[in-house]
Amino acid sequence: MMLDTRRYDDREHLTLASYAMHSRDSQGRKHDEGEHSYRGPFARDRDRILHSSAFRRLSGKMQVFTGEMGIYHRTRLTHTIEVASIARTMARVLRLNEDFTEALALVHDIGHPPYGHCGEDALSECMQRVGGFSHNGFASVIVEELEQRYADFPGLNLTLEILDGQVIRANKAHAAIGIAPLLEVQLVDAADSMAYDAHDVDDALQLGLLSMHELSELAIVRRALEMIKQRCGTDRIRQLRQALVHQLIDLQVTDFLQESSERLLPCQSLHAGDVRHAGVRLEHSDDLRRERGELEAFLFDAVYRHQRLIPVRRAAYHRVQDMFQVLTGDPKRLPLRFRRRTETRPIESVVGEYLAGMTDAFCDTQYRYATDGSTGPLADW
Numbered sequence: 001m002m003l004d005t006r007r008y009d010d011r012e013h014l015t016l017a018s019y020a021m022h023s024r025d026s027q028g029r030k031h032d033e034g035e036h037s038y039r040g041p042f043a044r045d046r047d048r049i050l051h052s053s054a055f056r057r058l059s060g061k062m063q064v065f066t067g068e069m070g071i072y073h074r075t076r077l078t079h080t081i082e083v084a085s086i087a088r089t090m091a092r093v094l095r096l097n098e099d100f101t102e103a104l105a106l107v108h109d110i111g112h113p114p115y116g117h118c119g120e121d122a123l124s125e126c127m128q129r130v131g132g133f134s135h136n137g138f139a140s141v142i143v144e145e146l147e148q149r150y151a152d153f154p155g156l157n158l159t160l161e162i163l164d165g166q167v168i169r170a171n172k173a174h175a176a177i178g179i180a181p182l183l184e185v186q187l188v189d190a191a192d193s194m195a196y197d198a199h200d201v202d203d204a205l206q207l208g209l210l211s212m213h214e215l216s217e218l219a220i221v222r223r224a225l226e227m228i229k230q231r232c233g234t235d236r237i238r239q240l241r242q243a244l245v246h247q248l249i250d251l252q253v254t255d256f257l258q259e260s261s262e263r264l265l266p267c268q269s270l271h272a273g274d275v276r277h278a279g280v281r282l283e284h285s286d287d288l289r290r291e292r293g294e295l296e297a298f299l300f301d302a303v304y305r306h307q308r309l310i311p312v313r314r315a316a317y318h319r320v321q322d323m324f325q326v327l328t329g330d331p332k333r334l335p336l337r338f339r340r341r342t343e344t345r346p347i348e349s350v351v352g353e354y355l356a357g358m359t360d361a362f363c364d365t366q367y368r369y370a371t372d373g374s375t376g377p378l379a380d381w
């Protein structure tokens with residue numbers, strides 16, 4: 001049977017809005033590979049990301065809570081999957097490119113170091129001489145250099161649109177020059193924060209770091225609880241925590257879609273590049289933006305800086321800092337692949353990359369080996 005090679009193009013033509021990122025308009029890849037016979041370029045990107053080892057390692061990286069606190073809460077992997085699912089739903093409703101959206105969502109946290117934001121803070125401090133550390137910047141290094149899957153080129157050779165999306169996340173410089181990111185990039189950013197606002201509430205409640213009473217002081221939570229009561233009746237609310245999380249996601253997504261649909265109304269005949277240059281932003285309504293701001297400020301103090309996380313942050317910080325010192329002081333202890341990278345890059349950058357690629361548990365074991373008096377090289381991940 002002959003394969004219908006451009007079927008994805010026809011489907012996109014029928015289903016996507018003009019301002020979506022169409023596969024036929026992709027600028028392609030750094031290393032030319034020709035087209036796949038039946039997968040579009042962004043579906044191919046998605047598959048490459050999904051099959052990368054950096055993606056698999058997300059399962060061993062904490063989002064906010066460490067594995068020592070149990071196995072209920074999110075890891076970077078489950079967070080990423082939740083983001084992809086929310087973003088894909090929104091892309092479908094707004095007639096944006098789902099494959100492109102999914103690929104962007106799956107790659108968005110691939111550069112996170114071990115130990116969540118504590119790991120990032122520790123690395124940033126250690127790497128000051130080379131400009132600090134950013135997980136978005138490191139994601140570009142992973143997909144362009146460190147993943148080794150092809151004989152002809154390093155990295156995953158993703159489309160320039162995916163790479164650009166990651167660079168935009170790293171720089172956030174577009175805001176200053178009035179050019180907006182592609183709509184799908186904006187959508188993933190929004191899905192990211194909607195997912196973590198809701199799941200951090202869920203995890204914190206489940207771990208007993210917060211009470212429903214404290215949360216109900218917040219306008220967005222009161223709004224969600226009211227919606228649940230209207231739907232279920234006050235005496236029939238079972239599993240309130242789960243219902244709250246679902247409602248928080250639902251109300252944020254609904255508001256975002258309503259507001260975005262209105263903003264896109266005047267753009268019906270524009271193309272992806274036009275809406276970028278017109279500076280079109282997809283956002284929540286003003287009211288919800290305010291309420292989300294209140295929730296995020298609350299989570300920052302009450303959860304991300306909770307007493308139970310202080311020893312976790314401290315231990316992570318010291319582990320990263322000690323290993324950084326051992327390895328910058330004695331580069332022979334780096335695995336061979338990273339020793340080679342020191343020929344062309346500052347030692348601080350290479351040690352930072354090596355540490356950032358680790359999972360939490362791998363970092364724990366390598367830390368023990370780095371500091372127990374051994375002298376051999378540490379393991380590659």
Ligand SMILES: Nc1nc2c(ncn2[C@H]2C[C@H](O)[C@@H](COP(=O)(O)OP(=O)(O)OP(=O)(O)O)O2)c(=O)[nH]1
Nearest residue numbers: 063064108109116117118135136169192196200304
């Ligand atoms: N922003 C921030 N988030 C934290 C902190 N500690 C824990 N978290 C949690 C809250 C969320 O679950 C998650 C947010 O971090 P992400 O790196 O995913 O998003 P962020 O907006 O910081 O960066 P990004 O949009 O990826 O450039 O980390 C912290 O100190 N700062």
